Amino acid sequence: MSDQSLELLFESEAKVKLLKLFLRNDGFKFTASEVRSRAQIDISAAKSNLEKLRLAGFLKSYSKKEEKIIVREVRVVKKEKNKKPKISIVKRRRKKEVIEKVYFINPHFVFFNELRDLVLKSSPASKSRILSRSKGLGRVKMLVLSGIFLRVDRQLSRTDLLMVADDVSEKRFQKFLRHLEAEVGCEIQFSLMSSDEFYYRHKMLDRFLRDILERPHEVLINKLGAL
Structure with a gap:
C-alpha cells in the first residue's frame, strides 16, 4: 500500500464518483469501460483513477481475455473506364482478442470501514445540482427526494425520486437520470408522472403516493400545493 493513500483517494471529483460506485455496489466488479459508462467520465480518466485507487490499496484487479467484434467503416472506390468513380462505404468486421482489467474492492484495505462509513453517510448528491439539472426537462410541478437521498433504508421507501411534470423530454430526462x-x-x-395522474392518485388516496408522502421525504419543488 502506498504511503500517500489518502491523497490518492480524494484528489478529484472523478475519483469520488468511483469511490461511490464501488462502495454502493460492494461485491460487483467493473472494467474501465463499465466505469466510464456508470460514472459518466471519459475512458482515460476512468483508467487513470482506477489505477490510482489500485495503487492506494482500495481496489484489486485481474486481467481477462475477451473476444470482441471490431467494426470499421472503409471507403471503397470503384473505377470503371470512361465512368465517374463510385465511392461506397463498406463495414468490415473482424474478431480481436482484447485483454481488459477487472477491478473490485479490496475488503482488507486499511481504511475500508472508515471510508465506507464516510461515503455512505455523506450526502449522495448535491440538491442544488439536482434542481439545476431538472430545468429544461419539461414543466416540473413537483420534485420530491426520498430513499437513498435521505440516507434511510431503501427497503422502507417506495422510491428515491418522485417527479411530477408535464411535457417531459424523454431524452433529457434519461440524461438527467444518468448524471444523477x-x-x-x-x-x-x-417515479415520473403527469400532473393529471398525480391529482387522480391524490384524490383516490393512492397507497403508493401516500407511502411516499407519509414516510421520510424532502420536497425540492412544489407548485401543486397538495401534500
Whole structure:
C-alpha cells in the first residue's frame, strides 16, 4: 500500500464518483469501460483513477481475455473506364482478442470501514445540482427526494425520486437520470408522472403516493400545493 493513500483517494471529483460506485455496489466488479459508462467520465480518466485507487490499496484487479467484434467503416472506390468513380462505404468486421482489467474492492484495505462509513453517510448528491439539472426537462410541478437521498433504508421507501411534470423530454430526462446516478454511485428508483395522474392518485388516496408522502421525504419543488 502506498504511503500517500489518502491523497490518492480524494484528489478529484472523478475519483469520488468511483469511490461511490464501488462502495454502493460492494461485491460487483467493473472494467474501465463499465466505469466510464456508470460514472459518466471519459475512458482515460476512468483508467487513470482506477489505477490510482489500485495503487492506494482500495481496489484489486485481474486481467481477462475477451473476444470482441471490431467494426470499421472503409471507403471503397470503384473505377470503371470512361465512368465517374463510385465511392461506397463498406463495414468490415473482424474478431480481436482484447485483454481488459477487472477491478473490485479490496475488503482488507486499511481504511475500508472508515471510508465506507464516510461515503455512505455523506450526502449522495448535491440538491442544488439536482434542481439545476431538472430545468429544461419539461414543466416540473413537483420534485420530491426520498430513499437513498435521505440516507434511510431503501427497503422502507417506495422510491428515491418522485417527479411530477408535464411535457417531459424523454431524452433529457434519461440524461438527467444518468448524471444523477453517476453522482450517487448506483441506480436510482424513480417515479415520473403527469400532473393529471398525480391529482387522480391524490384524490383516490393512492397507497403508493401516500407511502411516499407519509414516510421520510424532502420536497425540492412544489407548485401543486397538495401534500
